[in-house]
Amino acid sequence: MRPHLIALAAIAAAGLVLAYAVRDAVVLDLVFTLLLYATLGQSWNWISGYGGNISFGHAIFFGCGAYTSALCVVHGISPWLAIPAGAAVAALLAAITGFPTLALRGHYFSIATIAVAAIVDALVRTQGWLGRANGFELPIAAGWASMQFADKGWYVVLALVLFVAVQCATLALERSRLGYYLRALRANHQAAASVGIDERRWKLIAFAWSAAMAACAGVLYAQYTLFVDPPSTIALSVSIDIALIGVVGGIGTLWGPAAGALVYVVLAKAVALKLGGTGKGYDLVIYGAIICVIAALRPHGIVGTIVDGIRRRRGAAAQPPARLAAEGAA
Amino acid sequence: MSARRVCLAFAAAIAVASMPFASRAADPQEIVIGSILPLTGPSAQTGAGLRTAQTLAADLVNGHVSYPLPMVGKSGLPHLGHARIKLVFADSQGKPDQARAAAEQLITQEHAVALIGTYASSTTATASQVAERYGIPFLNPDSSAPSLTARGLKWFFRTTPNDATFAENFYQFFADLNRTKKIAVKKVAVVGEDGLFGTGAGDAEEEIGKRRGFTIVTRVAYPATTTEVNAEVQKVKAAAPDVVMMASYAPDALLFMRGFKDQGILLQGILAQDAGFIDPGFVKTEGKDAEGVFTREVFSLDIKHRNKAVPLIDQLFRLRFGDKPLDGNTARDIMGVLVLADAIDRAGSTKPDAIRTALQNTNIPGILTLMPWKQIKFDAQGQNVGGVGIIEQIQDGKYETVWPFDVAVKAPIWPMPAWKR
Numbered sequence: 001m002r003p004h005l006i007a008l009a010a011i012a013a014a015g016l017v018l019a020y021a022v023r024d025a026v027v028l029d030l031v032f033t034l035l036l037y038a039t040l041g042q043s044w045n046w047i048s049g050y051g052g053n054i055s056f057g058h059a060i061f062f063g064c065g066a067y068t069s070a071l072c073v074v075h076g077i078s079p080w081l082a083i084p085a086g087a088a089v090a091a092l093l094a095a096i097t098g099f100p101t102l103a104l105r106g107h108y109f110s111i112a113t114i115a116v117a118a119i120v121d122a123l124v125r126t127q128g129w130l131g132r133a134n135g136f137e138l139p140i141a142a143g144w145a146s147m148q149f150a151d152k153g154w155y156v157v158l159a160l161v162l163f164v165a166v167q168c169a170t171l172a173l174e175r176s177r178l179g180y181y182l183r184a185l186r187a188n189h190q191a192a193a194s195v196g197i198d199e200r201r202w203k204l205i206a207f208a209w210s211a212a213m214a215a216c217a218g219v220l221y222a223q224y225t226l227f228v229d230p231p232s233t234i235a236l237s238v239s240i241d242i243a244l245i246g247v248v249g250g251i252g253t254l255w256g257p258a259a260g261a262l263v264y265v266v267l268a269k270a271v272a273l274k275l276g277g278t279g280k281g282y283d284l285v286i287y288g289a290i291i292c293v294i295a296a297l298r299p300h301g302i303v304g305t306i307v308d309g310i311r312r313r314r315g316a317a318a319q320p321p322a323r324l325a326a327e328g329a330a
Numbered sequence: 331m332s333a334r335r336v337c338l339a340f341a342a343a344i345a346v347a348s349m350p351f352a353s354r355a356a357d358p359q360e361i362v363i364g365s366i367l368p369l370t371g372p373s374a375q376t377g378a379g380l381r382t383a384q385t386l387a388a389d390l391v392n393g394h395v396s397y398p399l400p401m402v403g404k405s406g407l408p409h410l411g412h413a414r415i416k417l418v419f420a421d422s423q424g425k426p427d428q429a430r431a432a433a434e435q436l437i438t439q440e441h442a443v444a445l446i447g448t449y450a451s452s453t454t455a456t457a458s459q460v461a462e463r464y465g466i467p468f469l470n471p472d473s474s475a476p477s478l479t480a481r482g483l484k485w486f487f488r489t490t491p492n493d494a495t496f497a498e499n500f501y502q503f504f505a506d507l508n509r510t511k512k513i514a515v516k517k518v519a520v521v522g523e524d525g526l527f528g529t530g531a532g533d534a535e536e537e538i539g540k541r542r543g544f545t546i547v548t549r550v551a552y553p554a555t556t557t558e559v560n561a562e563v564q565k566v567k568a569a570a571p572d573v574v575m576m577a578s579y580a581p582d583a584l585l586f587m588r589g590f591k592d593q594g595i596l597l598q599g600i601l602a603q604d605a606g607f608i609d610p611g612f613v614k615t616e617g618k619d620a621e622g623v624f625t626r627e628v629f630s631l632d633i634k635h636r637n638k639a640v641p642l643i644d645q646l647f648r649l650r651f652g653d654k655p656l657d658g659n660t661a662r663d664i665m666g667v668l669v670l671a672d673a674i675d676r677a678g679s680t681k682p683d684a685i686r687t688a689l690q691n692t693n694i695p696g697i698l699t700l701m702p703w704k705q706i707k708f709d710a711q712g713q714n715v716g717g718v719g720i721i722e723q724i725q726d727g728k729y730e731t732v733w734p735f736d737v738a739v740k741a742p743i744w745p746m747p748a749w750k751r
Contacts, residue, residue, distance in 0.1 A: 025434045026434055122553065137455050137481060225430055226456065227452065232427065232452065269428075272423065
């Protein structure tokens with residue numbers, strides 16, 4: 001546990017220094033995006049990595065946060081209130097949708113999440129008070145009360161706080177009863193049920209937490225981008241991005257989503273900024289090739305591969321992988 | 331591969347990706363304009379055309395061959411010692427957050443004195459907010475969501491008419507028909523896909539129609555990916571409108587045309603917001619059934635009757651873009667670059683404030699543009715007040731300009747012919 005906390009503290013310190021010292025908007029933008037996607041990936045990891053129910057609809061929870069934030073601003077309510085409100089709405093939505101779907105096995109759960117996301121998407125597009133397809137353009141403001149800052153450093157600080165909080169929560173998850181149950185259910189749900197683990201109950205709890213964390217990221221996104229509409233928040237493509245981050249980094253590991261976000265943001269976004277102007281899509285080719293290589297050669301993701309390597313060196317293959325994943329990455 | 335080697339390879343990849351590419355310090359003789367376009371993603375095809383159009387416009391400004399267009403053929407910007415303008419492009423991927431990052435990069439790293447772009451209304455919304463924060467002029471030549479100029483931004487200027495103008499044009503067309511031919515249109519059905527495009531257009535058509543005293547008998551929204559529209563067509567039939575206003579992409583436009591015909595709906599006119607109804611496949615697939623369909627456009631080569639530069643610019647554009655003709659999008663983007671160059675030149679300075687003031691004082695007569703517009707002049711919100719659209723009608727398998735009457739080459743056929751059985 002301690003090495004992880006030290007690593008987190010180091011990241012937090014480095015992030016704070018960066019937010020204070022760096023004035024390059026592009027670098028700060030990358031750091032913010034990196035932290036945001038790492039948080040989103042980790043929230044996905046709770047239900048899909050530890051719980052083993054691969055979700056392709058996670059963007060709707062992200063969207064819950066973003067839309068709550070937008071609605072708050074439009075109605076003159078402080079966006080800070082959107083953090084608890086958005087998280088609560090997302091958790092409720094997760095509970096409602098998870099109750100019938102979490103019992104589905106394998107691909108069926110994934111298909112169900114796609115269906116739920118499509119329903120939410122269609123709903124948002126037809127509801128006037130949700131802005132329909134037009135979405136919301138949030139007015140420019142400044143200051144803490146409106147959660148908007150001319151200085152990007154503050155956004156990085158907020159994203160950092162959220163990221164550290166989510167990492168700590170995940171660290172706690174790994175040591176908690178919920179975490180052990182989830183991993184037991186993932187490994188063999190029949191064996192887990194035979195010792196009295198209530199699958200639906202524990203997975204619902206994990207799903208609700210997962211959704212709430214994604215919603216917090218959504219609030220931050222809305223206040224940063226100042227534009228919320230269905231394609232940029234709740235669309236299937238956003239859900240796939242979130243899932244890819246988890247898979248590329250290594251599912252069911254503490255540092256997997258962060259590693260995945262590093263690939264996604266640094267390679268996809270940075271290369272897009274440098275090479276995107278050519279209009280030849282080199283950035284997408286490079287990003288796609290990296291995903292293919294990782295998927296073909298290292299299906300456990302980046303962190304999973306590192307963990308495997310350490311395990312082989314120690315000759316301790318018998319130990320449970322998730323625990324090692326936690327230790328190995330530190 | 332051992333774990334260490336994987337780590338090393340990964341670290342190397344990141345190092346390569348974040349390496350500072352050859353720095354592009356602005357030459358004193360070059361004024362950088364940042365352009366954000368959807369160069370990859372679903373609108374990449376359009377983005378490639380816009381990129382070609384803007385590059386052509388920059389070359390026209392920097393060149394010395396003169397056409398009746400603002401700032402063309404003066405070997406750069408005369409008030410700035412004939413400095414050349416240089417466009418630096420960034421990709422929005424059609425995504426709002428990527429557009430925001432692109433705007434930031436162009437302002438802070440490329441030191442763009444002004445931004446232009448971004449085609450999609452959603453990406454324009456985020457990119458222009460970045461420009462607002464940094465106090466950099468943003469010229470939008472091609473996004474049509476009315477809300478963009480309603481945000482009270484100080485640094486945002488839009489040359490193109492927006493969806494509200496297009497809707498206004500439809501109703502003005504009815505008024506003109508009434509005035510000249512005593513044709514009365516009263517009941518309007520509004521049909522559109524449920525994305526940004528259809529919703530924005532439909533909202534404007536509904537609101538302006540009501541304001542002008544028309545009856546909106548039904549409003550139908552459907553997902554653009556739909557494969558059948560029977561229920562929607564029945565809803566239109568039940569409402570018995572005089573005309574239907576459509577905002578559809580190509581596949582759904584065809585579905586509705588077939589539905590209207592199969593259910594034998596009698597319409598005086600179908601008025602479309604281009605898109606699916608000007609798709610090259612539309613007339614080919616519909617054949618005789620396409621006859622009489624009206625569509626709004628922002629540009630037509632028929633404008634050559636007003637400005638002799640149109641066919642010449644069209645030729646230059648074809649040479650660069652695989653013989654594809656100049657269209658509404660590319661023509662608007664050429665004008666965008668010219669308007670911006672004109673403002674920077676009149677400002678005589680690359681200071682953002684000076685350029686903004688020059689933009690506010692822009693006054694270009696419509697005859698000196700590639701467009702059907704009356705003039706280019708911005709109101710307090712940054713919207714060009716002289717913008718108008720064109721209405722075309724499919725006659726003998728061709729799109730003919732029928733409105734405004736001063737640019738028209740054919741008289742409108744009204745009502746549209748009955749369905750052929």
